[in-house]
Amino acid sequence: MIVFLLRRLLQSLAVMLAVALIAFTLFRFVGDPINGMVGQDATQAERDALRQNLGLNDSVVVQFGRFVGRTVRGEFGLSYQLARPVNQIILEKMPATLELSLVAGLIALLVGVALGVFTGLRPRAASSRFLLAVSLVGVSLPTFLIGILLILVFAVWLRWLPSYGRGTTEQFGWWTTGLLTIDGWRSLIMPAFTLALYPMTLIIRLVRAEMLEVLRTDYIRFARARGLTTRAIHFGHALKNTLVPVITVAGLQFGSVIAFAIITETVFQWPGMGLLFVQAVQNVDIPIMAAYLLVVSLIFVTINLIVDILYTVVDPRLRSTIQRPA
Amino acid sequence: MTPPVLSVRNLRVEFASRRGVLRAIDGVSFDIAKGEVLGVVGESGAGKSVTGLAVIGLIDPPGRISGGEIYLSGMRIDNLSPEELRRIRGKRIGMIFQDPLTSLNPLYRIGDQLVETLKTHTNLSESAARRRAIDLLAEVGIPAPEKRIDGYPHEFSGGMRQRVVIALAICAEPELIIADEPTTALDVSVQAQIIALIKRLGRDHGTAVMLVTHDMGVIAETSDRVAVMYSGRIAEIGPVRDVVQSPLHPYARGLMGAIPTLAGDAARLVQIPGSMPRLSAIPPGCSFNPRCPFAFERCRIERPEPIRQGTQAVACHLYDTAAKETAA
Numbered sequence: 061m062i063v064f065l066l067r068r069l070l071q072s073l074a075v076m077l078a079v080a081l082i083a084f085t086l087f088r089f090v091g092d093p094i095n096g097m098v099g100q101d102a103t104q105a106e107r108d109a110l111r112q113n114l115g116l117n118d119s120v121v122v123q124f125g126r127f128v129g130r131t132v133r134g135e136f137g138l139s140y141q142l143a144r145p146v147n148q149i150i151l152e153k154m155p156a157t158l159e160l161s162l163v164a165g166l167i168a169l170l171v172g173v174a175l176g177v178f179t180g181l182r183p184r185a186a187s188s189r190f191l192l193a194v195s196l197v198g199v200s201l202p203t204f205l206i207g208i209l210l211i212l213v214f215a216v217w218l219r220w221l222p223s224y225g226r227g228t229t230e231q232f233g234w235w236t237t238g239l240l241t242i243d244g245w246r247s248l249i250m251p252a253f254t255l256a257l258y259p260m261t262l263i264i265r266l267v268r269a270e271m272l273e274v275l276r277t278d279y280i281r282f283a284r285a286r287g288l289t290t291r292a293i294h295f296g297h298a299l300k301n302t303l304v305p306v307i308t309v310a311g312l313q314f315g316s317v318i319a320f321a322i323i324t325e326t327v328f329q330w331p332g333m334g335l336l337f338v339q340a341v342q343n344v345d346i347p348i349m350a351a352y353l354l355v356v357s358l359i360f361v362t363i364n365l366i367v368d369i370l371y372t373v374v375d376p377r378l379r380s381t382i383q384r385p386a
Numbered sequence: 387m388t389p390p391v392l393s394v395r396n397l398r399v400e401f402a403s404r405r406g407v408l409r410a411i412d413g414v415s416f417d418i419a420k421g422e423v424l425g426v427v428g429e430s431g432a433g434k435s436v437t438g439l440a441v442i443g444l445i446d447p448p449g450r451i452s453g454g455e456i457y458l459s460g461m462r463i464d465n466l467s468p469e470e471l472r473r474i475r476g477k478r479i480g481m482i483f484q485d486p487l488t489s490l491n492p493l494y495r496i497g498d499q500l501v502e503t504l505k506t507h508t509n510l511s512e513s514a515a516r517r518r519a520i521d522l523l524a525e526v527g528i529p530a531p532e533k534r535i536d537g538y539p540h541e542f543s544g545g546m547r548q549r550v551v552i553a554l555a556i557c558a559e560p561e562l563i564i565a566d567e568p569t570t571a572l573d574v575s576v577q578a579q580i581i582a583l584i585k586r587l588g589r590d591h592g593t594a595v596m597l598v599t600h601d602m603g604v605i606a607e608t609s610d611r612v613a614v615m616y617s618g619r620i621a622e623i624g625p626v627r628d629v630v631q632s633p634l635h636p637y638a639r640g641l642m643g644a645i646p647t648l649a650g651d652a653a654r655l656v657q658i659p660g661s662m663p664r665l666s667a668i669p670p671g672c673s674f675n676p677r678c679p680f681a682f683e684r685c686r687i688e689r690p691e692p693i694r695q696g697t698q699a700v701a702c703h704l705y706d707t708a709a710k711e712t713a714a
Contacts, residue, residue, distance in 0.1 A: 278488035284444060285483070286503045286554055287476030296502075297491050376538040377492060 061372070061379075068368055072361045077128070079357040083350035084127045136351035141343045146351045150333060154355070155235045156226055157321050157332030163239075163248060164255035164321075165314045172260045173299075173306065176267020181294060183272060191264070198261035203320060207254040207327035214250060222247050224329035251328040255321060259313035266309050270302035277301075303374050311367035315360040389460035390417040391561050391594035392441065397464075398453035399433075399440050399618075401665075408665040410436045410449065412618040415692075418562065423588055423595040425609030425626065427602060427641070429662050433618040434598040438564040440464075441596070442479050443471040459561060477507040480555030482584075484567040486548035490539035496523075496550050497535035500557060507558040522553040526583060545576035549583065556587055563588065566598045581608050602641070606630055614638045617662055617673040624698030634700040636678045672703065680704055 111117055115126065130136070136146035175195075179188040215223035227247030229236045238244030274280060275298055283293045322334035329335065333352055340348035372379045399411035411433045418424045426434045439445050441456055443463070456464040463474060475481070483489045491499060500519035504510055510518060516535070523531035526549040539547055548568065555563055565584060569577040585608050588595045597609060605612050606626055613623040614635065622635040633639045640658035660677040663669060669676055675685040684703050692699040693706055 278483060278485055279491040281444065282481070282483055282489040282551070282554075283491065284472075285442060285475055285481035286506070287472050287474070287558075288502065288506055289472065292502065292506070297494070300493050301491070375493060376495075377540045 064372075065369070068365055072365055075361050076354075076357060079354060080128055080131060081124065083131075083353045084124050086350050086353075087346055131354060136354075137347040139340075139345055139348050141340070141345045141348075146347045149336065149348065150351050150355060151234055152236075153331060153333045153336045155237060156330060157318065157325070157334060159237065159239060160248065160251055160255065160324070160330060160332060161314070161318045161321055163252040165259070165310075165317050167252060167256035168260040168263055168313065168317070169310055171256075172263025172310075173267050176264045177271060177294070177299060179264065180268040180271025180275070183268075192268075195261035195264050198257045199265075201257075203254060203258065203323045204327050206257055207251070207324055210250045210254060211327070221250055223250075226331055251324050251330050254327070255317055255324045258320070259310075259317055262313060263306065263310060267302055267306055270305055271298060274298045274301045300374070304371060307367055307370050307374065311363050311370075315363050318359055319356060388420070389457065390419045391422075391459055392418040392596065393457040393460075394437075394441065394454070395457070396454035397437065397440060397451065397456065399436055399445060399449060400452040402448040402450075403666075405666055409452075409668070410618050410665060411440065413454070414615075414618070414620055415454075416613055416620065416623060418594040418596055420561075420594055421588065421592045422611065423585070423597055423609045425605030425612040426596060426598045426615060427600060427605055427612060428615035429600065431617075431662060431665070432615040434600075434615055435566050437615070438481070438566050438596060438598050441562075442475055442481050442564055443468075444475075444481075473507075476503055476555075476560070477558040478560050478562065480558070480560040480563045482548075482551055482555045482563065482565040482568045485571045486544055486551050487571065489551045490547060492539055495536050495538055496542070500535070500550075500554060503554055503557050518557070519553075522557055523550070526550070526553045526556075526587075527579075528553075544572055545579065548572060548576075548580050552580075552583060552587070556591070556593070559591060560593065562594045562596065564596045564598070567600070568597070569601070569604060570599070577604070584608065602630070614641060617668055618665070619673060619701060620692070621674065621702070622698060622700045623692070624696075628697050634695055634698055634705065635674075635702050636680055636704070637674050638700075672701075 115123060118126075134147050136150070138144065139146050139149055142149060175191055179191050182188050211223045214221045225247055226238045227243035227245075228241045229238045229244060230240050238248055280293060280298060283297050288297075321330075321332060322337055324330065325332045325334035326338050333355065336348060337352045339345075340352070394417075395415050397411050397414045398409065401408045401410055414433070414437060416424065426437065428434050436445070436449070440451055443466070445451060451464055454464070455462055458474065458478060463471065466474070490496065494502075497516065497519055500522060501512065501515045504515040504518055505512070508515070520531045520535055523535060528534050528546060528549055534542075539550070542550060552568075563584070568584065569580050572580060581604055584595060584597070587593065595608075597605065599605060609626050611624060612626045612629050614621045614629065614633075614637065616637050622629060622633065622638045629638060630642060633642045637658070658677055663673060663676070669686070670689075671687050672678070672681070672685045672690050675681040678685065682703070688703070690701045690703050690706070692701045695705055
């Protein structure tokens with residue numbers, strides 16, 4: 061188990077290094093950074109001195125090593141646009157994005173699994189067919205369109221919910237939360253639902269397909285032959301067996317929920333990392349873009365690691381193959 | 387006189403399909419007494435497994451029991467509500483399926499599956515159920531049961547898993563065990579052990595056993611009586627010794643002739659020409675008539691009813707002596 065964890069950790073590290081390389085090349089991709097720093101009339105000597113000072117004359121490998129070193133310490137440099145340390149800005153914006161993604165992810169998971177089981181148990185019922193038809197809409201409609209439609213209905217026509225922002229937030233150290241006030245929740249509900257819709261419909265369809273599959277297996281038939289209650293069979297034996305693929309998809313989807321938050325945050329002017337990133341792109345604020353890339357990949361990689369560990373919790377067969385590595 | 391443990395009368399099972407209603411079981415009747423093993427033999431699709439599933443009430447839609455009656459120790463069970471049937475399943479009727487590798491839920495410890503079943507059907511406490519589970523595992527011949535009870539199915543071999551399945555089937559001491567091809571998926575060496583186990587358990591507890599298989603060898607070794615099924619009907623039923631040594635129905639004769647013997651005295655194994663008709667194309671009259679070397683006019687028109695012949699009963703017009711005489 062420990063060997064398995066170490067191997068997974070090493071793989072995650074490799075992925076992070078690759079991402080760091082991409083983030084690093086971002087800086088070079090937009091051209092010579094010196095041009096952006098000195099004035100039009102700087103002499104070649106001044107340029108060379110600055111180049112030497114910033115270490116830009118070192119080999120690419122050394123520069124990359126320095127970049128990784130700084131990144132590990134959480135130093136992403138100064139934002140071009142705001143002239144403040146990037147890590148401060150990211151930390152300020154992170155709680156908003158994480159709260160939004162977490163609530164969206166929970167909605168997607170809870171509602172998705174519940175409706176998936178429901179439609180899986182009653183594949184022919186009219187209500188199931190209706191839900192599946194609706195879920196098709198959820199998969200097909202782009203996020204920004206759903207967000208704008210929601211704003212139109214609930215904010216503009218009905219005037220029930222605010223159309224933008226996070227509402228009232230409270231401060232706990234560096235963490236700001238909107239989850240403690242009704243105003244915060246009112247602001248959260250539309251963006252969270254918008255963000256949850258796609259992964260939710262995906263999970264509904266997945267759980268349904270898995271349930272249909274598992275209910276046909278021999279061990280379910282044998283469980284019925286043993287006279288177990290329908291409840292124990294459906295929610296114990298069957299549901300647990302659908303969990304491995306569901307955990308995979310849910311984990312990956314949670315990662316993309318954070319990534320997709322870019323669009324939702326833009327639509328709802330949600331003050332999170334996604335909105336920050338979009339603004340950074342518009343202003344070619346490379347340090348923020350690079351930092352965002354790294355933070356999101358770190359979250360992705362961490363989720364994948366957790367998913368791998370969860371597999372072994374759910375499925376004893378994987379546990380024993382891990383203990384005796386192939 | 388006590389009623390037989392299982393009594394099936396004129397059972398009919400139909401499947402609704404796009405091409406109309408298919409009759410998988412058509413007028414099957416048989417009894418199994420306490421402690422008796424009835425072997426049910428026939429080709430694939432003859433309706434053996436469906437008969438077993440009908441008895442335990444696990445025919446899935448689009449299939450349904452469309453006629454006949456099933457009695458368990460004198461109590462009619464084919465018209466019970468789903469919930470009443472569930473209470474009988476596992477408690478009064480245990481079932482063993484063909485493939486032990488897939489019969490157990492891979493994510494649950496075998497002990498949990500046993501305890502769960504025990505607690506569903508009895509009032510045992512958690513710890514009492516666990517002790518009982520260990521006893522059961524010991525009874526079906528699993529070594530070191532107090533350790534193995536916490537194992538997962540994948541940690542057991544095929545034969546051991548089938549023993550666990552059997553322990554699950556008998557845990558509430560049912561009156562009837564339905565074993566659907568219990569040895570087909572196992573190694574030959576393990577088959578004999580499992581057969582011996584089922585036989586011993588049936589004897590020790592006085593349990594009636596319905597043993598579904600296509601393996602005449604298994605039937606000859608374990609069963610008291612045998613029913614030969616052909617396209618959803620019982621062609622012949624009687625004590626194993628009599629049916630094996632002097633089969634009456636032309637199909638049963640063909641079936642017995644197709645068993646290879648170790649002595650190898652027959653130059654060639656007898657083969658029945660043709661194959662069993664599909665459910666959608668069962669011929670009128672006797673369903674075996676197109677393949678029967680003795681078929682005559684009546685076989686193509688009138689369906690034969692079982693006729694008593696000594697200890698055996700056979701559904702064949704050849705044995706309808708009374709009718710023959712009047713016809714002549």
